[in-house]
Amino acid sequence: MNALEIENLTKHYPSFSLNHISLNLPMGCVMGFIGENGAGKSTTISLILDLIRRDSGSVRILGQDTSRGLALPLKEQIGVVLDECCFSEVLTLEDVDAIMNAAYRTWSSQQFRRLGKEFGLDPKKRIKNYSRGMKMKLSIACALSHDSRLLILDEATSGLDPVVRDELLDLFYEFIQDEEHAIFMSSHITGDLEKICDYIALIHQGNLLFCEEKDSLLDRMAILKCPAAIASEIDPAAICGKRVTPFGMEALVNRFLIPQGFATEHASLDDILVYLVKGGKDK
Amino acid sequence: MKALLIKDWKILIRCLKLYFFILLCYAPLGALGKDIGFAQIFPIFLGAVLPVSTLGYDERAHWDPYAVTLPLSRKDIVLSKYVMGLAITAAVAIYTLAANLLIPAVILRTAVSVPALAASILLFAAIAIIFMDINLPFMYLLGTEKGRLVYMASLVLVIVISGLLPEISHSALGLSLDTARLSLAMTAAAIPLTAGSAALSLCIYRKKELAA
Structure with missing residues (x-):
């Protein structure tokens, strides 16, 4: 129930x-x-x-x-x-x-x-x-x-x-x-x-962006940092939110949708919140 | 509703000790003088104002949104204020009546006309209840801050009414049929007014949005 x-x-x-x-x-x-x-x-x-x-x-x-x-x-x-x-x-x-x-x-x-x-x-x-x-x-x-x-x-x-x-x-x-x-x-x-x-x-x-199990969410989401030049190699569908700086791109990504070889970091709930709320506006 | 009455009572005894002191002093004070009108009006009137005061405390504590989440209905929340107002007014009226009967009889050894005294106390109690009936729906509608304007306006109205009836406020020592009739008329008016006011307050409160 x-x-x-x-x-x-x-x-x-x-x-x-x-x-x-x-x-x-x-x-x-x-x-x-x-x-x-x-x-x-x-x-x-x-x-x-x-x-x-x-x-x-x-x-x-x-x-x-x-x-x-x-x-x-x-x-x-x-x-x-x-x-x-x-x-x-x-x-x-x-x-x-x-x-x-x-x-x-x-x-x-x-x-x-x-x-x-x-x-x-x-x-x-x-x-x-x-x-x-x-x-x-x-x-x-x-x-x-x-x-x-x-x-x-x-x-x-x-x-x-x-x-x-x-x-x-x-x-x-x-x-x-x-x-x-x-x-x-x-x-x-x-x-x-x-x-x-x-x-x-x-x-x-006022909109529910997602409601899912925490473990699968944290498993799926990751922070990717890469130079802006190679960011184009990433499937746009994998990027949930991003921040572009003069030094490159930082993005919240779906780990399972990015190509092999890209190093990612653990995304905390704070990261997910910030990227989805703030990064979404920059997309 | 019992929980709400306990809460209000606890707040009142903590915050309004001065009121109880005034009540204890004023009601017998009237018995010692010739003019007992004001001494009767003041404590009885204060009694009917207390539900309005407790609304202010509730508002400051953001009590209402929380109260609605407890096993209490909105109806309980509204009606408890009326029950409290009626109970306190009745208690103060009985205390004032007793003080104004006992003090002249025991201390001053003078006779008091019981029907006249009872009639004028009943009259003031009815006016006080009507005052509460006018104010509570506005307090629920506007909140205690804005509702205070209505409170002041209705207070002026009550003073004007009292001014128009000078023989009432000076008549406790002599039976006046006018007082007796008027007190019965005002009491008769207070009953449907209280019922109507409670229904109106409940209607307002049921529609009120109490965002967390």
Whole structure:
């Protein structure tokens, strides 16, 4: 079963359009949703969560159609972390526990307090005294303290230092050990996604450029550096994005489509993002 | 809805301690003077304004997009504000009534006309609820920043109405049939107005885009 199925999801604004997004996230997997700022990541997540109305298309979460909104029992199974802590800063961890306990039938105060302790969150301290990292940890503790099967994370690790990000990734890794769980996470910190994701979806200017398995993507894509004079020997279909400098050409290529003898380097997700988004314009 | 009421209550007790202090002081204060009109109006009115204040806190925390992802419906989110406004106004009205009955009886050893006092407190509570009914749909439609203009305009309106009814705000010591009738009329008006306002707020909120 797929944890998330999106089919032709479309939303038009006067200055931006999200065009026919389709992707599937299988159970037991993590999908990284990448793209530059303003590409449409948050809009897609808002549509998935029914925060905004879609113009067309369909979203199925954990096998349930959401065309008439997300049913409350379904929401019990979704843990959401938005890019900021959404609790009033005057509240404390204990207050949040009381609020969420009343909101979720499956809320576990014991699990929440355990995570709070593990994260070093003072239960008596007001949220305004927490650092950004601590606020995100609080949001993540909330998402993990009820019967979540699908985590939807919108830039949950952005603005955090590498140590905190690593701790959070460990938590997500632990969560995904259960094959009945899945994670859909948007981020522009591609290094994090490279560590944890099974699938990568890249969105650019409201269009989904690809959605595929990370390993096959990283296996297929490579960076080619060569003098401009011999660049013409390469099949244009092999070049996904390029940057031409006075010293030659640097390109993101499909390794399997370039002639033998050309030396290539490993392409990171960052390279893929930059070349496809920026290099595409130079083509 | 319980979760939302708990959240708002926690915010209120943290942020609005001053309000509770005013409430504790003002309501009995009226009983000590001859003119208890303002002392009655002020705390009751503040009670009805509290849902509007909590909307401001929600907006600052970007609570609403998150709340919609919890097992709470948009209907719960909107109705919780009305329930809170009605509950606080009722509680403050009862406290004001009790204070204005007990203090004259126990401390001043003077008699108070219970029907007159109850009628004027009911009247102010109804006006306060109507004030909330006018404001909440605008707050949902415009947000708390722009909605503040409507808030100020409706506040002026309430003051003008109070000014047109001087005998009401000065009548607690003498039974006035006008006050009694008016309080019943305003209460009768507040009931459909609250229902209509809640329906309008819900309609606005259901269509509202709460982008993450």
